[in-house]
Amino acid sequence: DGGITQSPKYLFRKEGQNVTLSCEQNLNHDAMYWYRQDPGQGLRLIYYSQIVNDFQKGDIAEGYSVSREKKESFPLTVTSAQKNPTAFYLCASSTKMTGTTQYFGPGTRLTVL
Amino acid sequence: GESVGLHLPTLSVQEGDNSIINCAYSNSASDYFIWYKQESGKGPQFIIDIRSNMDKRQGQRVTVLLNKTVKHLSLQIAATQPGDSAVYFCAENTDNAGNMLTFGGGTRLMVKP
Numbered sequence: 324d325g326g327i328t329q330s331p332k333y334l335f336r337k338e339g340q341n342v343t344l345s346c347e348q349n350l351n352h353d354a355m356y357w358y359r360q361d362p363g364q365g366l367r368l369i370y371y372s373q374i375v376n377d378f379q380k381g382d383i384a385e386g387y388s389v390s391r392e393k394k395e396s397f398p399l400t401v402t403s404a405q406k407n408p409t410a411f412y413l414c415a416s417s418t419k420m421t422g423t424t425q426y427f428g429p430g431t432r433l434t435v436l
Numbered sequence: 437g438e439s440v441g442l443h444l445p446t447l448s449v450q451e452g453d454n455s456i457i458n459c460a461y462s463n464s465a466s467d468y469f470i471w472y473k474q475e476s477g478k479g480p481q482f483i484i485d486i487r488s489n490m491d492k493r494q495g496q497r498v499t500v501l502l503n504k505t506v507k508h509l510s511l512q513i514a515a516t517q518p519g520d521s522a523v524y525f526c527a528e529n530t531d532n533a534g535n536m537l538t539f540g541g542g543t544r545l546m547v548k549p
Contacts (some may be wrong), residue, residue: 329479356534365525365541366480373535379527413479422468422487425527427479 325430329414334433336401336408338412344399344431346414355397356415356425359383366413372397373419387389409435448546455474455513459526462507468529470537471511475522478542483511483524513545521547 326349336342348355355375358366368381372391386405393398397416401408411432415425451456461469467488473478485507486500488495493500499512509526523544527537 327479337519366539368536371536411477415479417535417536422529423536424470424482424485426482426535427472427534430479432477 327414327426329412329428329431331431332429333387334431336433338433338435340433341400341402342433344401344433346397346399346428347395348397348414348426348428349395349418350416350426351394352416352426353394353419354417355391356417357387357389357397357399358410358413359380360413360430369399369412371431380420408433426433442444445541446544446546448548449516451516451518451547451549453516455511455520455545455547456513457510457513457524458508459509459527459540460507461509461511461528463507463528463538464504464507466528469502470527470529471498471499471509472525472527474525474539474542475521480525489542505525516547518547518549521545 328347330345339407356371367383369387370389372378373395378389378391388400411430413430414428417423417425467530470485471483473483474480484495484500486502491502497514501510523542525542526540529537
């Protein structure tokens with residue numbers, strides 16, 4: 324898991340509630356990412372940030388929001404507008420260089436009840 | 437659009453045998469490739485990477501082969517162990533994509549004792 328932590332590991336939420344997933348890294352990486360993974364599926368990019376106070380939508384940003392106020396932190400909020408939020412959420416970080424590895428956190432499994 | 441894919445969704449091998457996991461890519465501009473291992477309920481873990489100016493790279497019990505002519509990437513695991521059971525993803529980076537990666541769908545490796 325490197326120097327990336329995600330919390331909580333498991334999260335339960337009632338329909339209609341917003342929930343925020345934490346992601347912290349101590350690798351001094353400029354870039355951070357959020358991915359969603361559904362059972363038996365690959366990774367889909369939700370949001371990414373290349374630098375503090377800036378972020379970009381990925382392929383499936385609808386119903387999600389992020390902030391990047393600190394280099395070390397990139398929290399993801401799953402809003403009530405997300406129609407199917409139950410999934411495994413993965414945070415990653417990397418340098419900004421082309422051709423660089425992304426390192427992943429341990430993930431948060433979100434279940435909507 | 438261009439994407440990274442895998443030939444076999446599930447691979448079952450006997451403990452002690454060698455495993456070969458394959459990945460096809462369609463973007464000829466891709467110049468950096470990574471293999472990740474993901475155990476159940478955990479985040480993807482970096483295994484090995486290779487750049488397009490190489491055709492082979494070896495790690496501890498793992499070898500990645502790159503055939504740019506046919507746009508094919510493979511991961512070879514020597515003397516497969518039960519602890520190797522996981523889903524393996526390939527990912528690619530193209531120079532004009534900066535530090536963004538495109539992930540394949542994954543292959544599940546099952547090791548039989």
